[in-house]
Amino acid sequence: MKATDPHEPGPPVAAGLAIETRGLVKRFGHRAAVDGIDLSVPRGSVFGFLGPNGSGKTTTIRLLLGLATPNSGDISVLGREMPRALASVLPDVGALVEGPGFYPFLSGAGNLLRLDSADRHAPSATRRQRVHDALDRVGLSHAAGKKVRAYSLGMKQRLGLANAMLRPRELLVLDEPTNGLDPQGTREVRGLVRSLAAGGTTVFVSSHLLAEVEQMCTHVGVMSAGRLVAQGPLDELRSSGQAHVLIQTPDVERAARVLARLGLVPGEAPGPGSPREATALLGTGLNGVEPESIVAALVADGVRVRGFTVENASLEDRFVSLTGEGFDVVG
Template sequence: MTDLGARESHTGGMYSLAIETHGLVKRFGRRPAVDGIDLAVPRGSVFGFLGPNGSGKTTTIRLLLGLATANSGDISVLGKEMPRSLASVLPDVGALVEGPGFYPFLTGAGNLMRLDSADRHAPSSTRRQRVHDALDRVGLGHASGKKVRAYSLGMKQRLGLANAMLRPRELLVLDEPTNGLDPQGTREVRALVRSLAAGGTTVFVSSHLLAEVEQMCTHAGIMSAGRLVAQGPLDELRSSGESHVLIHTPDVGKAAGVLSRLGLVPGDATGTGIPGNEASGRDGTLTGTGLNGMAPEAIVAALVTGGVRVRGFTVENASLEERFVSLTGEGFDVAG
């Protein structure tokens, strides 16, 4: 895990991790929903909390925010022990968890005014302007006077985001923030998250949508059946997967033999250049896995020495999706 450095928090003290847990466990009956996770979220990061529905993501968030009590383990948020420091930490945390709930008979602006007035840390003198600014940031300025019962699901989701950003926050926790949004709204949320992180806010984004995490996050953690199976910078998670080569050649059979001699595992050939048809002169594509640090140029040299006519050669690093499947054995929703 990359250490992004320490700074002084609004609540006092120095910390390098915005969120940290050790051995965190939450059971419902005999079933562990969260099973001994050690989470480390660097301050200033956009951390994607990945996993299929039911993997323990929302339960973990509820534990972090003091909305549920752990059976065992330690939690630190913004450098302070939770839930002991709940009262001093939560004013610096904005959250959208399990979908927003609002008064349907009030307008969007009216709901935010009411919620902000319930926050004893929120200055009343700037309330109206802050509500106006928050609605504008999430693209609801035009609908601020409309009653929430007339809002679509996507508009309610935007209103929840606006509520989380009524005041400057050190940490923003977002549970499925693009739920119900159209493609344009999804892009706007991505841009908003990136702008918040650029301003120094740590953003913790829980999602089951792989594409969203890949496009907006700097770090990620992967949950499976209540366990944290991997975490770290996004690039490291990708690179720790297995890379493979793609060889474009009419000599697919020869290429497969060379790969085998090099200790690589040839995959299925595609195209017309299948083994036995080399005389046709038509190209096919062959994959090879198990590089184990072998230099691409060494593979190409071996192919040429072995009489393979190499017309294209590509090394493809493992995707985050492939890394997820290799760790959990499960499929993943990759829709945007």
Template sequence: MTEAGEFAVATAGLTKRFKAQVAVNAIDLLVPRGSVYGFLGPNGSGKTTTIRMLLGLIRPTSGHHRLLGRAMPHNAGQVLPLVGSLVEGPAFHPYLTARANLQRLDSVDRHADPRTTKVRVDGALDRVGLLAAADKKYRAYSLGMRQRLAIAGTLLAPRELLVLDEPTNGLDPQGTREVRHLIGSLADDGATVLVSSHLLSEVEQVCTHIGVMHVGRLLTQGPIAEVRAVSEPRARVETDRPADAATVLRALGLTDVVVESGVVVGTLGALVPDKVVAALVHQGVPVTGFAVAQPSLEDLFVSLTGEGFNVSG
């Protein structure tokens, strides 16, 4: 057993079965306090179902979980006021303004001080850049603005944990950058952030930890450097004689050598990169470019699952 307060989120064997389908299969999610945890996986891999269970919206078929050290859903009344959440996209009353919608959310929170509602609502709107559009009806909001408003809803009170399900959905590249920046600043304030995404590259820059979901299972999790260390660097040779280059690489002991048009890629293993170049030149293979690259998370995902980062069935 771990110390009660060490993890902001700790699940044990958390499982959800919908009729015949197992949406989430016995996952042990561990989100350390103070981390920015990237909860990654393709659409349909069970991320949202997991998040719904974390917040007590749906009941696990088996397994249990703790939020901020306290057992859920038993302690929901004490824990959830400290948790800001965005679940499966924004949802507000279409005929109310953005400001009225946030006031509505605040009014149902028994921990909220009505005397500071205006200040907090405006502060949250300001922080996501919506203050100028605060009195527009939600109906008139674009998808990106709706997403920002949902994030503003999580900022109405000081939080210890933020659970953000696909916060960059529907945002343009500029909006995506802003959300990344916001996540970083929330983490700097001391909050733990659990952010899910089906776009690996979007979140990997801000995360300290990642967990990878695939067909309801948590394939791997841990500090981002540790997870990446599992995968070995690959050498990439640009040449106009790829077939010859591939022969040389295989002779040197590189594995998984792949030949594409004008490019040969292979896993270095323990080999030192300069030896590869020297050997190629020695064999008379013209090298027009050479690089050693750490695989991207996407490559890592492919190596973990044996398939691409596509929708799980």
């Protein structure tokens, strides 16, 4: 990585991207926690950053925010080279990383007032109003005067979100933002993220909750063993997986033979004692065969088709196919 002057902002780069990395590497000893990733996060997107435990997600976030130094590679945040432009970029970035940390003996409002006063870019004249508004946005107005040591994990998480939004930000980086929240709180955070994105803020979300990512994010990046194995619009990532077909028919054995002729492998036929009307699942997907051709072949062979459904690959299917791992993890 070329030497940089930390006090010189440098020329703007990649104006269409909020975050861009090229060949980013971070090693701990002989192990590469981040192994040459090229990350592209469009401005105005809600970008879901996914990966198993130890895949390099949190290390990547720390590199983006200047909390760790890469061994090699280039980083651009909000169109400026990092870490050269650290001082000019970070005021426009709100972050919640690795869980919020606050003074337990101060109230929620007291913590935010103290943190905001430490920000030389924050206008003091509007401080109390901005703290009030931030607490209101995350549903903590009722607990503004309560000491943080009495806060639950979910309340501390909300307070961390409020801190990240004390001032208007171009970019929010949120590490597991719904951690510790109940279903209602999770829905509220989801709506909050959407409203921020609608207002032009780019939101970068590291999460292990697939359902939340699918409902919240417009773009996704998937990490595995320090490498970025996929990224792009969420719909494109899902559609790149194999679709499956569900066929409901009382003629399961005959349907299985038709599918085999088409080069498709059906799910298991019902065993002895099972109802005659059953569902056969093509576990290997369509494999390039048009659904219409399957229906025509079944009907031509006298198979009674009582239901036919094409199911696109889920985000979980794609994650497993890319990483070979399940998703009950945090990275």
